[in-house]
Amino acid sequence: MRKLLFSLMLLLLCSSLSARSLGYGVGFYGQNVEAEPERASSGAEFSLVYKPFLLAFLNPSLHVKNSVGTEMDGEWVAPYWEVGMSVDLIRIIDHPFNFLAHNVIAYTPSVSVAYQYDPRRNLSLASVGFSPFKLSQKDFWYEYFSPFLTYDLKSGELDSWGVNLVRYTFFFK
Amino acid sequence: MRKSVVLLSLLLFLTLPAFAGYFDLALTLGTNVHMFEKDLDPSRMKMAWGASVGLTDVWEFDVQVDTQLVPTFFGSSSISLVGQKALLGQRSTGSSTAGVGINTLVGAGVMISPYTSEGTLGISHLLLTLTPLTVGSPVTGKRERLFALTLAYNLSNQKFALLFDLVKYDFYAIGTYRDYR
Numbered sequence: 001m002r003k004l005l006f007s008l009m010l011l012l013l014c015s016s017l018s019a020r021s022l023g024y025g026v027g028f029y030g031q032n033v034e035a036e037p038e039r040a041s042s043g044a045e046f047s048l049v050y051k052p053f054l055l056a057f058l059n060p061s062l063h064v065k066n067s068v069g070t071e072m073d074g075e076w077v078a079p080y081w082e083v084g085m086s087v088d089l090i091r092i093i094d095h096p097f098n099f100l101a102h103n104v105i106a107y108t109p110s111v112s113v114a115y116q117y118d119p120r121r122n123l124s125l126a127s128v129g130f131s132p133f134k135l136s137q138k139d140f141w142y143e144y145f146s147p148f149l150t151y152d153l154k155s156g157e158l159d160s161w162g163v164n165l166v167r168y169t170f171f172f173k
Numbered sequence: 174m175r176k177s178v179v180l181l182s183l184l185l186f187l188t189l190p191a192f193a194g195y196f197d198l199a200l201t202l203g204t205n206v207h208m209f210e211k212d213l214d215p216s217r218m219k220m221a222w223g224a225s226v227g228l229t230d231v232w233e234f235d236v237q238v239d240t241q242l243v244p245t246f247f248g249s250s251s252i253s254l255v256g257q258k259a260l261l262g263q264r265s266t267g268s269s270t271a272g273v274g275i276n277t278l279v280g281a282g283v284m285i286s287p288y289t290s291e292g293t294l295g296i297s298h299l300l301l302t303l304t305p306l307t308v309g310s311p312v313t314g315k316r317e318r319l320f321a322l323t324l325a326y327n328l329s330n331q332k333f334a335l336l337f338d339l340v341k342y343d344f345y346a347i348g349t350y351r352d353y354r
Binding site: 028029030031032037040041042069070072074099100101102144145161162163165166 | 202204206211215217218220242243244246309313314315339340342344
């Protein structure tokens with residue numbers, strides 16, 4: 001507990017190093033559970049992001065996510081809660097995806113690893129994700145077509161796969 | 174059925190020069206959800222892709238393919254052919270002056286899909302569509318279409334369904350400020 005508090009204090013102190021480091025995001029997710037196809041769902045994904053630095057390479061950030069959507073039978077569910085870390089592999093301005101935005105914008109493809117909890121099945125999962133079309137400005141992240149896989153932490157087997165078609169993150173502080 | 178669709182598409186393509194001056198062409202990418210027809214289309218998430226063709230300063234023709242991503246990755250698809258009118262002003266001026274940057278689109282069309290009682294490919298739905306907000310214009314080279322709702326009347330079972338497109342991006346290749354320099 002003390003370590004956790006110390007880490008949080010350290011993170012908050014570091015946040016003054018970058019102009020805006022706290023953000024919230026909204027995305028459109030779809031997820032298919034391999035063993036239980038009837039649990040496939042889609043809906044909105046909400047996230048909180050903490051980005052303490054602005055590095056040109058391997059820029060890290062922390063996130064908490066929650067999704068709310070409907071399953072195949074139309075029932076409303078919250079298929080996952082997630083805590084994890086993502087790393088922007090590179091940050092470049094001169095790239096072929098500038099046509100995606102109105103202004104010049106940085107291309108920052110990222111990978112993520114996270115702990116995911118599925119409350120429907122009381123299941124702990126490890127999630128890995130890739131955001132190949134992630135564009136970053138000072139205050140915004142725009143992400144398109146970001147796939148993810150989850151693995152059962154007990155058996156190590158693939159549990160589900162999904163994709164975030166769009167995700168917008170706004171940094172407010 | 175296929176022959177008539179091809180003929181119709183060809184006819185539309187041939188008439189395009191008649192609209193010279195306002196003609197613009199965009200590649201479309203976005204999201205789609207098909208609701209209230211789970212027995213015919215069990216998709217949970219679809220990707221929208223296609224083209225938007227500017228016909229006049231206020232009319233456009235959109236071809237939109239909706240391809241299922243979840244639960245089957247690149248599963249079944251449907252094609253929507255829709256004519257749309259801009260309600261708030263000129264979508265393009267046909268010159269280097271940008272049209273109205275914020276607009277609303279309303280339109281009608283048909284869907285070609287296998288989502289019929291028989292499961293055969295053909296004209297399956299009549300569509301009425303409303304896009305409450307578009308940001309951007311052909312002249313600026315990019316446009317976002319937000320929160321599009323489409324009422325879809327299924328011709329095979331006489332029931333209504335709903336299509337919802339959260340966001341669609343139009344990337345213009347023809348008809349931008351670059352063409353009016």
